[in-house]
Amino acid sequence: MSAEPAGLELRDVPGPSALGGGRHRFFELLWLMSVTEFKRTFFGTVLGYVWSLMRPLLLFAVLLLVFTRIIKIGGSTPHYEVLLLFNIVLFGLFQEATGGSVASVVGQEGIVRKTQFPRLVIPLSVVLTALFTLGLNMIVVFVFMLAFGVAPMLTWLLFPVILLPFLVLTCALAMLLSALNVRFRDVAIIWIVVATALNYATPIIYPLSILEEDPTLRHLLMCNPLTPIFQQAHIWMIGSAETESVWAAAGGPLPLIVAAAIFVAVCVAGVWVFNREAPRIAEQL
C-alpha cells in the first residue's frame, strides 16, 4: 500500500446522508442548483425578471389601495406604503422558500433515487434561490424607499443582522417540511394553510402599533418568532422615533422567551428530522 498514491486506500462508504460526499461538493452543488434554478426563472424567458418583479409589485399595489383608501389600516404610521412593500418582499422569501421546499425532495425523486446526492442540498437550494430573488427585489424596494422620502440611515447596514435569524428559521423549516413531506404527503397541503396564517400572524400588512388597545393580542403575536424579526426590521430600515421597540411591544420578557424557544425548537427539529430521514429518503419515495 505504501506505493499507492494518496486517496486510494480503502475507506468506509458512509451511505446516503444529509451532507454526504464532502463539504466541498456540497457547496458546489448547492451553488450550482440554486444558480441554475435562478437563471431558469429569470433569464429563461424575455420577461422573466419583469414577471417575477410584477408579482410583489402588483400585490403591493392592490394592498396599498385597500389599506390606505378602504380600510386605512396603516393609520398614522409614517411611510406605511414603503413598509408594506418591504414587508411583502421580505415575507416573500419566507413563503417562496418554505412553500417551494416542501415538495422539493419529492419533486427531485429522480436525483434522490438514482444518484448519490447530498440530500440537504435540495431544500437549501430552494432557500438560496429565494435569497437571490430577494436580493433583486430589494433593489426595487430601496428605490421605492428613496422615492417615498425615507432618508438613508446607518441602520440600513444592519439588514444582514435581520436576515440571519430569518434565514436560519427559513432553512430549518425548509428542512423539516421537505423531510416530513416524504413520509406524509399531506404536509404540503397543511403548510399552505399554516403559511397563510403566519402571513397574518406577523405584522406585514399592518403595523404593530395598530394593536395598541389590545396588548394581549400584541403579546401573543410577539410569541411568533417572525414578529420580533419583522418589528426590528421596521425599526432599522424605515422606522421613526415613534416606532415601538421590540422590547416595548412584547411588554416583558415572556413573549420573547416563547418566541426564542419556538425558534430554537424549530431549528432543532429541522436538523434532527432531516438527519434522521436523510439516509432512508430514497427508499420511501
Next chain:
Amino acid sequence: MITPEIAIAATSSSVAGFLARIAPLTPVTYLPLLTTHAPPQVAIEVSGVEKTFRIPTQRVDSLKERLTTFSQPGYRELHALRDLSFEVERGEFFGIVGRNGSGKSTLLKILASIYAADAGRVRMAGRLAPFIELGVGFNNELTARENVELNGVMMGLTRRDARSRLDAVLEFAELQEFVDLKLKNYSSGMLVRLAFSMMIQSDAEILLIDEVLAVGDASFQQKCADVFNEIRDSPRTVVFVTHDMGAVEQYCHRAMLLHDGGIRALGPADEVARSYLRLNFEQAPGGAADMGGMADITLVDVWLEDGAGERITNVEKESELRFGAVFEAHRHVEGPSFGFAFDNADGVEVTGFGISLPDGTPDAVEPGQRIRLSGEIENRLQPGRYVAKCWVHREHNLANLVLHSPHVLDFVVYGREGPGAVSLEHEIGIWVDAGAAVDGGTGASGR
C-alpha cells in the same frame, strides 16, 4: 414471418463441433494484470452487508391517516440482501448478474450511497462514479454545457474540472454542435451519448454501470465497446450489472451471480454466466422445473446474431436478424415441438413460431441429445425492447408442456420510430386527379 430454413440437428456425435459453434465469443482472455508483481489491491470491499425492506401491509402516507389510524400498521419484511461479502480488486471488470429481484439493484444502490445498509460495511479505494440510469440528474431546461458542469460536480469533480472536460465529453458524444442546445430538444439517442460520455470522462477510479449497453446507434455502440475494452485493461475498476451474458463474457474478468439476496456463484465470468443461464432456464417461474425435478428438455443457450454470424443483443431496425437456440434432452421425449415467441415492451406478443423435428428422422429425442434451432427472422420489428419466451411440448400436444420459460432473452431494436407494432413492407401510390379537362394526372409512389 420465419423463413423455413430452420435446421435441427439432433445428433449427439457433433456435440463438440456444436459447442465450438455456440461459443464463438467465449474465449475469455483473462490475463490478470495483477500477475506481475504486488499482491492484488482491493478496490471495493463488502463485508456482511444486509438490507431489509419493510413493506407496510397498509400504507400510511399522510398525516391525517397517521393520526386517525390507531392500530400499528403491520409490516412484511423483504430481505433484499443477506450477509453479503465479496471483494473487487483494483483494475477488475466485475460483473453482477442475477434474475430480477435477486438484489442486484439494491446492492448497486448501497455501493452508490443511495441506500443505507442495515448491517455490514462497505469500503472503497478511490472515487466512485455511479451510472445507474441514463440521464438522471440532467436538467432538461439547461444546455448541454451547463449539464456537463452540473453532472460533473455531482460525480465529484470540482466545477473547474468539470468545465475543462466539456470538450472531451462532447467530442466523445459527437455533440459538439449542440453544446448550447437545451436538453429538452435532444433526442433520446443524443442524451444517452452525452450521459455515457460523461461517465467515461468523469475520471473516477471506480465506475458503477447498470445495463447501459442497450442504447445508441450501431456506431456509438461500437465506440462504447471499444471504451469498455480499454477500461477493462486499465487500472480503473468497473462494477457492471447486466442481464446480457454475452457482455459479461466479453468484458468481465470475474462475475458474481446473486440469487435471493445471496451469492450463488462467484468466479470467472464464463462460469458465472453459465450458472446464470442454468438458473434462468431451469427455474423460470411456472416452468416445468417448478412442477417437480428437472425438466425433460432444457434450454441450454439462446441468442441472436446478425447477418455476419456475430452474436448481438441489439438489432438495427430492418437489418438481418438470425436466431439460434440449443436444447438438451434429459429423458426420452416423444414427439417434441419447440416454440418461441416475442413480446414487445407492452407485453403484446408480436410474433412467434413453432417447429417439430425434421421429417425423415425419428420423432423423439433421447437423453444427452442436443437440439439446435437456427434461422432467419424477417425483421419487421419496430424499435423498442423485446422479450423472447420459449416452450416445449411433447407428443405435439399443447397440453403436454415439458418446458416453459417466459423470459429467455431480451433485446432492443433500434432505429427510426414508426407507427404500430411492426413495420410491414408496403408499396402505396398516391395520385392527384385533376379532373377531365387535363389528360392524365400527376402520380407518385412511395415504398
